[in-house]
Amino acid sequence: MTKKSDIKIFEDKKVRSVWDDETEEWYFAVVDVVEVLTESTNPTDYTKKLKKRDPELAKGWGQIVTPLSVPTAGGKQRVNCAKMEGVFRLIQSIPSPKAEPFKMWMAQVAAERLDEIADPEKAILRGADYYRAKGYTEGWINQRLQAIEMRKELTDEWKARGIEEEKDYAILTNEMTKAWSGKSVCEYKELKGLKKQNLRDNMTNLELVLNMLAEVTTTAISKSRKPDTFGQSVQIAKEGGSVAGDARKNIESRIGTSVISPLNASDKGALEIENSGIIPTTEH
Numbered sequence: 001m002t003k004k005s006d007i008k009i010f011e012d013k014k015v016r017s018v019w020d021d022e023t024e025e026w027y028f029a030v031v032d033v034v035e036v037l038t039e040s041t042n043p044t045d046y047t048k049k050l051k052k053r054d055p056e057l058a059k060g061w062g063q064i065v066t067p068l069s070v071p072t073a074g075g076k077q078r079v080n081c082a083k084m085e086g087v088f089r090l091i092q093s094i095p096s097p098k099a100e101p102f103k104m105w106m107a108q109v110a111a112e113r114l115d116e117i118a119d120p121e122k123a124i125l126r127g128a129d130y131y132r133a134k135g136y137t138e139g140w141i142n143q144r145l146q147a148i149e150m151r152k153e154l155t156d157e158w159k160a161r162g163i164e165e166e167k168d169y170a171i172l173t174n175e176m177t178k179a180w181s182g183k184s185v186c187e188y189k190e191l192k193g194l195k196k197q198n199l200r201d202n203m204t205n206l207e208l209v210l211n212m213l214a215e216v217t218t219t220a221i222s223k224s225r226k227p228d229t230f231g232q233s234v235q236i237a238k239e240g241g242s243v244a245g246d247a248r249k250n251i252e253s254r255i256g257t258s259v260i261s262p263l264n265a266s267d268k269g270a271l272e273i274e275n276s277g278i279i280p281t282t283e284h
Helices: 030-038 045-054 055-061 084-092 099-118 118-134 140-159 166-181 185-189 205-227 230-253 265-271
Strands: 002-011 013-020 023-031 067-071 075-085
Touching: 013 030, 013 067, 013 075, 023 030, 023 099, 030 045, 030 075, 030 084, 030 099, 045 055, 045 265, 067 099, 075 084, 075 099, 084 099, 099 265, 118 140, 140 205, 166 185, 166 230, 205 230
Parallel strands: none
Antiparallel strands: 002 013, 013 023, 023 075, 067 075
């Protein structure tokens, strides 16, 4: 199963989800579904009691749920997830006025994903709408969407080299980030005052450009060398990052200030280069 975790929103409630590329189906975190339908403060306990009340549900539980890796407060962990037919079975046992709206919501989520596969431009437009709703500027949004595409090309290349584990992606990303920015991902987020927020969503235009240069270069080197070990991919990530690192140092020597900025999305307008006070020039 080729999987991609995501967080969907139903009536302001988060529903952690995993997309399976092979079957083209969404899997939804059971605990989130139960919380949405019941508004229980302890959905795990509710689920245990539900299985006791419904022996048939308990009997088929192993066929309904699949443990998958989803985001949690302590990082990604495996939790029980169910695809749409499994969620429908769960809904049968939960008396809730939200049952029908939730079914319709799931169908819409699935349809949108299939639309995006058939027409990738729709995914781009939805991404732009998402950032626009968050209050980002149009210039920054255009840059961010390009960054998303570059990131996908890099992760696709890593997958082609047999790299699948989230922790390995994190290691490669960290090495590349250190090579171009001089900071680990953790140190970079600390500078920007971030905790669980996405680092790229808090970068200035110029930081995004340099990060993209690191990723594009890493992708190109990997495609050229076709590494067959994780260690070789780590070295390539460092090399790709160092190319962007050299560009960063060149820019900094011209503008007389660090490109690595403490600015974050709390002031979204400031993330555009022309508004952030970081304006590359050709003057020495």
